Amino acid sequence: FAPWNDPGAAALIEFRGVTKRFGEFTAIDTLDLKIYPKEFFALLGPSGCGKTTLMRMLGGFETPTEGTIEIDGQDMARVPPNKRAVNMMFQSYALFPHLTVRDNIAFGLKREGMEAAARKARVDEVMRMVQLGALGSRKPHQISGGQRQRVALARSLAKAPKLLLLDEPLGALDKKLREETQFELMEIQETTGTTFVIVTHDQEEAMTVASRVAVMREGRIVQVDVPERIYEAPNSVYVADFIGDVNLLEGRARQSGSGVVVDVAEGVSLTAEGMAEGAVTYAVRPEKVSISGERPETPNAVRGKVIDIGYLGGSSTYHVELPSGHVVKAATANTRRVAARAFDWEDEVWLGWSGTAGLVLER
Ligand code: ATP
Numbered sequence: 001f002a003p004w005n006d007p008g009a010a011a012l013i014e015f016r017g018v019t020k021r022f023g024e025f026t027a028i029d030t031l032d033l034k035i036y037p038k039e040f041f042a043l044l045g046p047s048g049c050g051k052t053t054l055m056r057m058l059g060g061f062e063t064p065t066e067g068t069i070e071i072d073g074q075d076m077a078r079v080p081p082n083k084r085a086v087n088m089m090f091q092s093y094a095l096f097p098h099l100t101v102r103d104n105i106a107f108g109l110k111r112e113g114m115e116a117a118a119r120k121a122r123v124d125e126v127m128r129m130v131q132l133g134a135l136g137s138r139k140p141h142q143i144s145g146g147q148r149q150r151v152a153l154a155r156s157l158a159k160a161p162k163l164l165l166l167d168e169p170l171g172a173l174d175k176k177l178r179e180e181t182q183f184e185l186m187e188i189q190e191t192t193g194t195t196f197v198i199v200t201h202d203q204e205e206a207m208t209v210a211s212r213v214a215v216m217r218e219g220r221i222v223q224v225d226v227p228e229r230i231y232e233a234p235n236s237v238y239v240a241d242f243i244g245d246v247n248l249l250e251g252r253a254r255q256s257g258s259g260v261v262v263d264v265a266e267g268v269s270l271t272a273e274g275m276a277e278g279a280v281t282y283a284v285r286p287e288k289v290s291i292s293g294e295r296p297e298t299p300n301a302v303r304g305k306v307i308d309i310g311y312l313g314g315s316s317t318y319h320v321e322l323p324s325g326h327v328v329k330a331a332t333a334n335t336r337r338v339a340a341r342a343f344d345w346e347d348e349v350w351l352g353w354s355g356t357a358g359l360v361l362e363r
Helices: 051-059 101-111 116-129 145-158 175-192 203-209 227-232 237-242
Strands: 013-022 025-035 040-044 066-071 086-089 163-167 195-200 212-217 220-225 247-256 259-265 268-273 278-284 290-292 300-311 315-321 327-333 348-353 359-362
Touching: 013 051, 025 051, 025 066, 025 220, 040 051, 040 203, 051 066, 051 086, 051 163, 051 195, 086 145, 101 116, 101 145, 116 145, 116 175, 145 175, 175 203, 195 203, 203 227, 212 227, 212 237, 220 227, 220 237, 237 247, 237 278, 237 359, 247 268, 247 327, 259 278, 268 278, 268 300, 290 327, 300 327, 315 348
Parallel strands: 040 195, 040 212, 086 163, 163 195
Antiparallel strands: 013 025, 013 066, 212 220, 247 259, 247 278, 259 268, 278 359, 290 348, 300 315, 300 348, 315 327
16 A cells, blocks of 8 residues: 555545745645545644645635645535535534534534434444444533544544544543544544544654655645655654654765765764765664663764763663763663663763664755
């Protein structure tokens, strides 16, 4: 399943040169994007980068200033929201407080004129899907936040849309419930075969649920790819820094053999694969950096002093200051029971990592 690698695959959604302006302000800037059937697609980016605007244009609640949006090969320019095979689940859930859970879920079906028996069967089906069980006769104020989230999801799935838009659907849930619900969402997405587009500012959530992630910045998509490549092969300092933790060191690159050497400071030259020259940023993820008492046999080995330790249970992050003043973080997985810290504040340590762990990013 990788239709984005298949030039012949038909997209479900296609943005062509889409710009959205609010007065003088450009919220979306000449954006091109294809989303394929059955994808779980995540839009990720900081507040104000245009994620919601993009979703609202898909749903038909905003019209592009320029460019076209096609769904299933059809231009959406003159198609109102209720005529699109699209449903949107809002951040606020927007449930009717005076209606029961069942009636909330049935609302759209009833308005569409579906007859009572079919409606009941469909409501039962989606309630089972989101595990709402015996809550059908309760009102929204008589159920928990997590359950309200399920009702909203059930309601948005009831009409079996081709495309479901989810704007921060799990934003109101606590961390544990949120993580559980992520897996349920993935399961529902898979069993229904609905294309999901989710907006989130939580990078871990995007990486967990999505088949592909688009990282946005100021109305543009800066990288779109599978989560593994977004994380392991970010195309810019912006993406590397936005997704996960990363060490960033500025320096000058020169070609050496088949790889690159980046001179970061006097006596600190770091290697990476690929080609680059001139001013660059050298990046390495903390979990790819090992920490030891002795010089490691890795292509990159630097000595420094522990200045900070973060113990996270499953892992620990050591902040190590090099003689040049740079601070490099090394994260170690605590795979065995940790009785005491492997290293302490002020300890002199070595950091090491391979050449393939290093990334050279243009500034
Ligand atoms: P958040 O994560 O905070 O929800 P977002 O990435 O979803 O942010 P949008 O809501 O799409 O961002 O907004 C993008 C930009 O467009 C923001 O700077 C916002 O102020 C602006 N904007 C959105 N809607 C309007 C509007 N109706 N009129 C004027 N400006 C708007």
